[in-house]
Amino acid sequence: NTRVKVKELLSTTPENQNVTVMGWVRSFRNNQFIALNDGSTNNNIQVVAELGVFDEELLKKITPGASLKVTGQLVASLGKGQSVEVKAAEIIILGECNPDTYPLQLKNRPSLEYLREIAHLRFRTQTFSAVFRVRHALSFAIHKFFNEKGFFYLHTPIITASDAEGAGEMFKVSTLPFDNPPRKEDGSIDFSEDFFGRATNLTVSGQLEGELGAMALSEIYTFGPTFRAENSNTARHLAEFWMIEPEMAFYDLEDNMNLAEEFIQYLIRYVMANNREDLDFLAQRLADEEKQKPQAERSEMGLIEKLEFVVNNKFERITYTEAIDILLQSPAYKKKKFQYDVKWGIDMQSEHERYLVEKHFSKPVIVTGYPAAIKAFYMRQNEDGKTVAAMDILVPGIGELVGGSQREERLGKLEQRMREMHIPVEEMWWYLDTRRFGSVPHAGFGLGFERMMLFVTGMTNIRDVIAFPRAPKTAEF
Ligand code: 4AD
Numbered sequence: 423n424t425r426v427k428v429k430e431l432l433s434t435t436p437e438n439q440n441v442t443v444m445g446w447v448r449s450f451r452n453n454q455f456i457a458l459n460d461g462s463t464n465n466n467i468q469v470v471a472e473l474g475v476f477d478e479e480l481l482k483k484i485t486p487g488a489s490l491k492v493t494g495q496l497v498a499s500l501g502k503g504q505s506v507e508v509k510a511a512e513i514i515i516l517g518e519c520n521p522d523t524y525p526l527q528l529k530n531r532p533s534l535e536y537l538r539e540i541a542h543l544r545f546r547t548q549t550f551s552a553v554f555r556v557r558h559a560l561s562f563a564i565h566k567f568f569n570e571k572g573f574f575y576l577h578t579p580i581i582t583a584s585d586a587e588g589a590g591e592m593f594k595v596s597t598l599p600f601d602n603p604p605r606k607e608d609g610s611i612d613f614s615e616d617f618f619g620r621a622t623n624l625t626v627s628g629q630l631e632g633e634l635g636a637m638a639l640s641e642i643y644t645f646g647p648t649f650r651a652e653n654s655n656t657a658r659h660l661a662e663f664w665m666i667e668p669e670m671a672f673y674d675l676e677d678n679m680n681l682a683e684e685f686i687q688y689l690i691r692y693v694m695a696n697n698r699e700d701l702d703f704l705a706q707r708l709a710d711e712e713k714q715k716p717q718a719e720r721s722e723m724g725l726i727e728k729l730e731f732v733v734n735n736k737f738e739r740i741t742y743t744e745a746i747d748i749l750l751q752s753p754a755y756k757k758k759k760f761q762y763d764v765k766w767g768i769d770m771q772s773e774h775e776r777y778l779v780e781k782h783f784s785k786p787v788i789v790t791g792y793p794a795a796i797k798a799f800y801m802r803q804n805e806d807g808k809t810v811a812a813m814d815i816l817v818p819g820i821g822e823l824v825g826g827s828q829r830e831e832r833l834g835k836l837e838q839r840m841r842e843m844h845i846p847v848e849e850m851w852w853y854l855d856t857r858r859f860g861s862v863p864h865a866g867f868g869l870g871f872e873r874m875m876l877f878v879t880g881m882t883n884i885r886d887v888i889a890f891p892r893a894p895k896t897a898e899f
């Protein structure tokens with residue numbers, strides 16, 4: 423008599439067979455009907471404790487959150503909304519749950535803000551169990567996509583000495599004492615006595631190491647945690663987030679865009695085909711949330727419609743210069759609705775990106791040819807001398823989902839750019855070696871996994887799509 427998961431039970435033909443199921447109580451009605459869940463699906467199995475069969479002491483312990491082992495017969499259910507139920511012969515309380523101190527009162531739908539404060543328990547809710555099943559499926563689909571294309575999964579380091587983005591947003595890693603580190607004569611910290619013998623940090627991106635792999639294996643991807651010590655307390659930034667970074671030899675910018683678009687559509691299709699139940703649940707959650715907003719701010723499409731639209735329509739492709747022109751012509755600009763100014767050369771703010779995708783095009787947009795001055799040193803310089811072969815993918819509701827580029831493969835131009843941007847050329851000899859020895863045109867991009875999760879699940883705060891969010895002032899465990 424081995425345990426069967428709820429998901430499997432619900433699709434089994436009931437033939438009065440003996441089954442054992444284990445899980446947590448979601449509700450207990452009329453001292454008789456237990457809704458039991460084990461996380462394999464959002465649906466519960468109904469366990470029937472026939473009146474008069476079980477003693478009062480046991481029944482009192484069947485409270486929301488308590489864990490049970492139930493053995494009984496799988497029978498056809500007469501109740502609405504379920505095809506089978508378990509007629510309990512034996513109920514064992516595995517763990518009691520005091521209703522007076524249990525912080526999860528599922529009856530009155532706890533708010534997402536409240537659940538963030540009890541992040542250790544929020545997996546028990548329907549919303550979060552659905553989110554984390556989708557997160558699992560998306561992760562799997564990422565590996566499946568690249569595996570089918572012959573890409574190799576490369577594990578790039580978490581601890582590194584380089585600042586891939588050159589933005590200085592790194593968490594330092596050191597074994598030196600915080601309070602009294604050894605110092606050089608000029609007063610600066612002497613890292614030569616540190617574990618690594620030099621200053622190191624948590625990686626902001628696996629790209630540079632990814633390029634090394636692509637220069638031999640042709641097509642690789644990374645998928646791992648990355649860290650940014652940017653103090654942006656927004657619903658779209660985390661200090662620790664996961665990123666997928668494919669890097670491809672012999673690809674130009676156009677190939678790069680095509681791959682990114684195909685990738686995003688593939689992931690959405692996969693989840694639509696494999697996690698429909700959870701997506702339908704999350705779509706309903708979003709619809710309820712939208713109802714709380716004033717009419718004018720509600721989105722026209724539901725979650726499922728939006729996802730269908732994205733897989734069935736090509737992304738818009740425009741240049742940065744065109745994007746700036748659209749913004750300058752927009753009613754929002756003319757009526758001074760933007761908080762930040764618009765002119766050629768700006769690093770577009772989220773309000774600008776969202777105007778383009780939500781108001782102007784109403785679909786995902788790939789923007790290419792950004793000004794060199796606002797992009798990283800490794801991007802390939804265009805003939806015009808002022809823009810680079812960059813591409814960002816912007817999507818409704820999120821803004822930037824992907825950042826990528828064709829890389830500068832010409833040694834001289836790359837070194838010159840690094841000097842201009844004060845990137846330590848000598849320290850990065852290993853990176854530049856790829857340009858010295860058999861350099862080839864190549865390209866890649868980074869997709870923010872949690873932003874993709876927001877897009878797919880319709881959740882609106884990035885802290886709600888990662889199990890243990892790390893953001894400013896949030897690291898209790
Ligand atoms: O645009 P970014 O900084 O690009 C890179 O790191 C490149 N090395 C990628 C590459 O070409 N291989 O970051 C890529 C994506 C962004 O588009 C965004 O989706 C996500 O990573 N991202 C964040 N997600 C959550 N929190 C943050 N603080 C993020 N910063 C970037």
Ligand code: MG
Pocket residue numbers: 822824825
């Ligand atoms: Mg970016």
